[in-house]
Amino acid sequence: MLTALAPAVWGTTYLVTTELLPPGRPLLAAVIRALPAGLALVAVTRRLPQGIWWWRALVLGALNIGVFFALLFVAAYRLPGGVAATVGAIQPLLVALLAAGLLGERLAPRTLVAAVAGVAGVSLLVLRADARLDGLGVAAAAGGAVVMATGVVLSKRWAPPAPLLATTGWQLVAGGLLLLPVALFVEGPPPLAPTGANLTGYAYLAVIGSALAYALWFRGIRLLAPTEVTFLGLLSPLVATALGWLALGQELTVAQGFGAVVVLGSLVAAQARRGRGARPVTAAEPSSSPSQQRI
Incomplete structure (x- = not known):
């Protein structure tokens, strides 16, 4: 749940x-979301x-x-948002395939079915018939x-040697520093007079959307199987749709309601244990075969 x-x-x-946030x-x-939060965690x-x-x-x-x-x-x-969310919903399928190859996890048919159902459910939930497609955006x-699927699997494969907040800070700082020169080259220096709304948005994304959320996410990767973690990502378009209805007055259709049910069903199916008493192998526990051991 966390x-x-x-x-x-x-x-x-x-x-x-x-x-x-300001347009364009x-x-x-991305830099403001990552770097300040990471530096704060490293300092603490x-x-x-x-x-x-x-x-x-x-x-x-x-x-x-x-x-x-x-x-x-x-x-x-x-x-x-609907197009971006639908394309991003392929992540659980990618994680399942990568986990089978890099972690030796069994690729269960139920996982594949749940992954395909998740994409279908998200498309029903957020994709509109008149959605504008942009090649670069897709x-x-x-x-x-x-890249997120690869990061999830490698985060499970490489057992972290330090407390959760420290390793979260390392990643936020590394990611922010990589982005900084690219942002300056492509977009130029930041605006000299950001509005109050801009500052509020940046603060929210840095503190809540990065420092807190990523700490919880990486904690989940430590404790759960990668496929169990990544299916939880399907909650993002579900929350985005609910916020569009609550905050922006967007209309919800019967198809969207059915899509929400499909998303929740795929999420629940992915969380079910693969056998009675089974539980994911953590980095501290050796698995039954050398090919499955976490590095």
């Missing part, structure tokens, strides 16, 4: 982006990476934060799903 709070919070990103600055939004925990974790933190920060944030905001600016949404 892990589910993270994608629920991320479901507010599209509303905050469109209502509070997706990379700036007073822990720095050691040994191989310097490059591992850089890789994970790029996948989970830097590249993902950039693609997320590009998709948010160039696509209707590519950004698909790329975001790929």
